[in-house]
Amino acid sequence: MVSITPLSTADVAFDADGVYVWSILLAAERAMTEETPNSQLKTLLVGVRVVGHFLSEFWKARGSLLIGGSKPYHKQIKSCEALPSSTASRQELVACYEKISAFGIHYQKHLMRVFRSLPKTSQHPSRPSLDSLMADTVVQNVDRSKPNVKRPALARDGFKCVVSGLIDLSSYEAFPTAFPPYVVTCNTQCCHILSESAHSDEKTDYAWAAMEMLKMFDFDFRSLLGSGANTLHNVFEEINGQPNTYNVVAARPSFWTMIQRPRQRVTFTVDPDFAAECDAQEVTPELPSRGLLAIRAAVSRVAPMSGAAEQYEIITRGRETSTVMALDGGSAEFLKVLIEISVAA
Numbered sequence: 001m002v003s004i005t006p007l008s009t010a011d012v013a014f015d016a017d018g019v020y021v022w023s024i025l026l027a028a029e030r031a032m033t034e035e036t037p038n039s040q041l042k043t044l045l046v047g048v049r050v051v052g053h054f055l056s057e058f059w060k061a062r063g064s065l066l067i068g069g070s071k072p073y074h075k076q077i078k079s080c081e082a083l084p085s086s087t088a089s090r091q092e093l094v095a096c097y098e099k100i101s102a103f104g105i106h107y108q109k110h111l112m113r114v115f116r117s118l119p120k121t122s123q124h125p126s127r128p129s130l131d132s133l134m135a136d137t138v139v140q141n142v143d144r145s146k147p148n149v150k151r152p153a154l155a156r157d158g159f160k161c162v163v164s165g166l167i168d169l170s171s172y173e174a175f176p177t178a179f180p181p182y183v184v185t186c187n188t189q190c191c192h193i194l195s196e197s198a199h200s201d202e203k204t205d206y207a208w209a210a211m212e213m214l215k216m217f218d219f220d221f222r223s224l225l226g227s228g229a230n231t232l233h234n235v236f237e238e239i240n241g242q243p244n245t246y247n248v249v250a251a252r253p254s255f256w257t258m259i260q261r262p263r264q265r266v267t268f269t270v271d272p273d274f275a276a277e278c279d280a281q282e283v284t285p286e287l288p289s290r291g292l293l294a295i296r297a298a299v300s301r302v303a304p305m306s307g308a309a310e311q312y313e314i315i316t317r318g319r320e321t322s323t324v325m326a327l328d329g330g331s332a333e334f335l336k337v338l339i340e341i342s343v344a345a
Contacts, residue, residue, distance in 0.1 A: 005305040007052040018059055021074050025052040028097035035094060042307060047104030048097065049306035051077060054107060057298035077103065108308050111214075115194065115299045150190035156285055158271035161188050163248060163262050184260065193292045214295070236266065237297045244268040244287055249300070 007022075007029045014022055025048060032045040058073050080099040088096070154160075159171040159179075166186040172179055236246030245267040250256060256264075270278075270285045278285045303309040 003304065004307045004310065005049075005053070007049060010052070010056055012056045012059060014059060017074060018055070021055065021077055022052070024077070025055065025100065027093075028100045031094055031097045032101060042311070043105065044098060044101040046307045046311050047101030047108065050104035050108050050302060050308055051100055053302040053305045054298065057302060061294055061298070104306075108306075112299050112303060112308065115296045149192075150188075153190050154188070155274045156270055156287075157268075158274070161186055162266050162268060164260055165263060166260060186260065193288060193296055236293060238290060238294060239265070242267075244290065246293070249297075251300075 007026055012018075012022070028048045029045065029052065032042075032048050036042055036044055055073055055077070077100065080103050154168055154171060160167045164186060167179055167183045168188045169185040170187075172183065172185045237249055239245045239247065245265065248262060248264050248266060250262075255262065268287045270287065275285055
């Protein structure tokens with residue numbers, strides 16, 4: 001499990017421009033640590049660390065996976081105008097660094113949210129045969145207005161879970177003779193790389209703000225919203241030099257104690273029968289977007305390293321247990337962040 005990591009302990013070999021920007025972030029981290037020593041949520045400090053850890057992640061991914069390294073991100077950090085002069089007062093320094101915090105909080109509220117999945121269990125209806133189901137799902141994949149992406153995803157993946165390798169239970173129950181005897185099955189779920197709420201609420205401020213952030217990495221953000229959300233392109237840490245091969249990283253060690261041991265490395269491929277059906281219908285099958293998976297992996301690492309994940313847990317617990325306000329105003333920060341999260345949820 002990833003723990004909170006101060007920027008000062010990170011070991012990243014930036015180029016000259018990156019070193020300059022990083023020095024600003026280190027100074028901002030020191031200032032925000034001193035400004036809020038007794039804060040439980042550490043909102044300003046978490047904001048700075050969100051910015052810093054994203055900078056580190058984007059730099060490491062430079063030149064690959066459609067991510068333009070950290071150069072576009074440098075420009076956004078500098079646009080905060082958080083470049084205090086050597087003669088600035090303490091108050092002026094803090095005011096400048098608070099702009100960086102606000103930038104990080106913006107990412108925390110928007111970019112992190114669209115990558116937060118709330119998968120829903122979905123079942124596909126029975127068909128006369130597995131072959132006709134395969135053909136039907138190819139047609140469905142062309143019709144991008146249909147909301148049920150699980151069926152084409154299952155067909156593409158050979159009607160099995162890509163992480164465990166086990167056969168989908170509902171598929172087996174519908175077509176038992178299509179599978180070898182004594183196969184091991186499991187219930188499967190289809191998850192979007194981008195949160196489904198980002199698609200259904202595409203006109204909300206948070207969704208558009210997140211999409212504008214993705215434009216920085218040359219993504220066609222309009223294709224990720226609305227009907228484009230239901231393509232197989234949008235449905236792990238990639239291994240260098242091995243396209244579509246990923247290490248499975250678990251948030252909790254207990255994940256690896258499951259009775260059917262999950263795979264620690266998976267390769268996304270198109271099932272040969274599905275590929276043949278796509279070829280017959282002149283349709284190009286799609287694998288999950290490597291670029292979006294890379295950004296999602298970055299978000300998954302930045303959230304705990306920056307303290308954003310812990311902050312969210314504190315707020316969630318506080319919302320469930322707090323019934324009164326502190327007389328000394330100590331509840332102000334908690335209530336401010338709680339309101340922001342409630343509005344964004």
